[in-house]
Amino acid sequence: MDRNRGIQWSDQIYDAVVALVLLGVGLVGTAPAGANEGIGIGRATYPLVAVAALALAVRRRWPLATLGVVTVATTAYLVLGYPYGPILFAFLVAVYTVAAYLPLRTGAVAGGVALAVLLVHVVVGVRPLGLLGAMPAAAWVVVPFAVGTTVRLVRENAARGRVDEARRLADAERLRVAREVHDVVGHGLAAIHMQAEIALHLLARKPEQAEAALTAISRTSKEALDELRVTLTVARRDEAADDRAPTPGLAQLPQLRDRLAGAGVPVTVEVTGEPRTLPVAVDLAAYRVVQESLTNVLRHAGPATATVRLRHTSSGVEIEVTDTGRGAVPGPGGGYGLAGMRERVTALGGTFTAGPAPGGGFRVSATLPVEEAQ
Incomplete structure (x- = not known):
């Protein structure tokens, strides 16, 4: 039926x-x-x-x-x-x-x-x-049966190929969403954790400064939730984008810098070259590289400062994030965050390196190309 x-x-x-x-x-x-x-x-x-x-x-x-x-x-x-x-x-x-x-x-x-x-x-x-007539009669069945079986197998293989391709695309989409959620939630929770530690440390002796840390926690959590809402809304194709928070990009670096400063990590941002409107994918990838790099500073570098250098060129944008911390690679094999950054950059045709900086601390460098027509 x-x-x-x-x-x-x-x-x-x-x-x-x-x-x-x-x-x-x-x-x-x-x-x-x-x-x-x-x-x-x-x-x-x-x-x-x-x-x-x-x-x-x-x-x-x-x-x-x-x-x-x-x-x-x-x-x-x-x-x-x-x-x-x-x-x-x-x-x-x-x-x-x-x-x-x-x-x-x-x-x-x-x-x-x-x-x-x-x-x-x-x-x-x-x-x-007689029996001599059996051979031609058998061919009338065997030949069309063989042709029909071949056609059916080709059709089934094509259907399996379409299913495999759909599964591959679904897996790629799940990986993309997981990476976005990791970047948003990981950064937000790291900043909130550091600010909470500061608030607990100052609560008894300097309650006014503890209040500032708690205010920063409230602001950071709201920003992280708004960004997470945007990420999940974009992932759900059947819903309109949420206008309450902008799509993450390099334009939000000042807010990111302020959040890290509130968590106890002073960040310096240096921009060279003539800024221009970047493709959404490049803009998002550049922001995520900076965000994840600074999150790793917050988590792993200990007491440190960080410097973000952006260089706009005719062929794209170059990013370098360095810190003055311990310089150790975060986590076994560089951590999920470094792997996610590398995947983001290489998927767009860029280059990515990460490792201890020559003068101490840790260095992340990425180059993202931009088509000339853009």
Whole structure:
């Protein structure tokens, strides 16, 4: 039933056209075929030809029933001694349909039964052929069955390829969203954690400064939530973008710098070159590289300061983030954050390096290309 629901009107029309064409070929070509073989036709010739051809109009809706009707009509035609002619085309199409549209085992059983029935005409009937006639009769089943099976396998492989491609795209989208959430939540929680530690340390002795730290926590959490909301809204294609927070980009570096300063990490931003409007993907990647680099400073560098250098060139933008901290690579193998930054940059055709800085501390460097037309 599921297969029948999947049959389109265009397929039904096509099958009907095939049936009518084969009917016309059978009505026109059977008599000449008989004359060529020196065999006459009888009263049942054309009714059997018509039944075999017209049954193909529903060949994809009911392939087994179609094969059964065509096999009986063709066998009766041959048993009566009528000439080999266009009716065999209908039989070939019926066998092909079973092989192409049914599971292999079902199609093989149906083809075997059809062959057994068809072989009746080689041993009984008006013109028995004996065992020598079995070979050509077997070819009428084996050849279309092999062709139909090949077509079905190609179609199934193509369908699996489409499923695999859809799964790959879904996995890539999940990875993208996970990376965005990691960058947003990781940075926000790191800043909040540091500010909370400061507030707890100052609460008893300098409550006014503790209040400032708590205010910074409130502001940082709100900004992180707004940014997370934007990220998840963009990921959900069926909803409009949230206008309450802008899409992250280099224009938000001042807010990012202020958040890190409130968490106890002074950040200096140096910009050289003529700033220009960057493509959204490049702008977002550049911001995420700076954000994740500063988050790593906050988490791993200890008491330190950080410097962000942006250099706008005719071919793109160059980013360098250095700190005066311990200089150790964060986490085993550089951490998920470094891997995520590298994937972002290389996906856009850029270059990325990270490691201890020559004069101490840690250095992250990235180059993001921009097309000239942009």
